Amino acid sequence: MLSDARDALQQILNPVSYDDFFNFYVGKKPLIIKDNNPFRASIGGASPREKLLQGHRRYAPAVTCHSHAPKLPPPAATEVENEQAFYQLITDHFKLDYTVRIPDVTGLSPELTNFTRSLEKIIQSPVSVVVFWSHQGAQAPVHHDEVDVIVIQLEGTKRWFVSDAPPSFPTRWKKAGSLPPQMPHYQTVDVKAGDLIYLPRGTVHTVQSTSESIHLSIGFVPVTVRDTVNAVLDHLTEVSLPLRKDIGPRADCLTSHNALEQVSQQVKEHLQSLLSAAQHDQFIMESLKRQRARLIQDMPKLKPSVPARHPVSVNTFVQRSSLAMAELTETDKILDLSVPGEQILIHPGVKAQLQFMITTSAFRVADIPGEIGDDVRVALTQRLLACGFLEPSPARQ
Secondary structure: OHHHHHHHHHHHHOOOOHHHHHHHHOOOOOEEEOOOOHHHHOOOOOOHHHHHHHOHHHHHHHOEEEOOOOOOOOOOOOOOOOHHHHHHHHHHHHHOOOEEEEOOOHHHOHHHHHHHHHHHHHHOOOEEEEEEEEOOOOEOOOEOOOOEEEEEEEEOOEEEEEEOOOOOOOOOOOOOOOOOOOOOOEEEEEEOOOOEEEEOOOOOEEEEEOOOEEEEEEEEOOOOHHHHHHHHHHHHHHHOHHHHOOOOOOOOHHHOHHHHHHHHHHHHHHHHHHHHHOOOHHHHHHHHHHHHHHHHHOOOOOOOOOOOOOOOOOOOEEEEOOOOOOEEEEOOOOEEEEEOOEEEEEOHHHHHHHHHHHHOOEEEHHHOOOOOOHHHHHHHHHHHHHOOOEEEOOOOO
């Protein structure tokens, strides 16, 4: 539920309120939280260092790195045999003055996974998590990120230098004539385990490790105006065959000056059709619904759930997974249910039953409404258990 997602974000933000975070900080200015928040301090698990090393099979081949002033090339990311070899790879980076970057660590702890999925529900956009592991004295180059970041210090201490200039909201691609970022005026912030920094994308900063340090960088970009316009264009493309055809008279037309006038005319005509479609609020809402469905399908699959002791029956109690998300789209011929990592096509005759199942936090199979057979109730429940959207309710088994 959305209220659960907001509660998960509030746990991380305390003592700053959820509404203040979005009213005054997101997309506007940095936020620094330095207090003794035990939940935030433990979001990486009891020992993030040990957990990362235990994940050597997954993490070691994917590491990247950065350095303020590299003198030699970094060690190559590679598969390693055990935790000790992974730590040796990390220390080999340290010896050459590199900070190690470990991508895709959303699953470092259940609390972190729940937080990132909750943030995705709230902002309707993907969230990524990266670990930065630095040696004492390591320094990052002056830079800005193309994503908003929530930084949580897990171990050790760091000193951040954050520009006083407003965020620039850079594109994800390099603009023509882009110059290296400058930081003439900045604030200095010392952080320890459990402290949080939020930086809007395009906030220039650099970092220096004042001890060996591990921190999380949780990256996201809220849905932008461009994203929304693209969503409307994508939805129009689904229902308009001309938009799906090649531009110009033939596929090599963009290298032929003779066809450029025709290409320009086509672009103008289709922009006009986009503007016409966007005059209808319902079309925009449908476009955003389809965008949300694609976002959910692109998420990692949930772990399938199977009742521990008994097969599913009408007396089975189930509940929605804490990581569950769903978008139900109805067409003339089928129900299209999007869940994390999967698209499920279902007969339109059970629309009311599906809506009950995806909007009710916990229920008994027999409580699924409508004039359908119990075999259908059981089959629908088994399908949503198999994709991980539902899980057995431990309190009622």
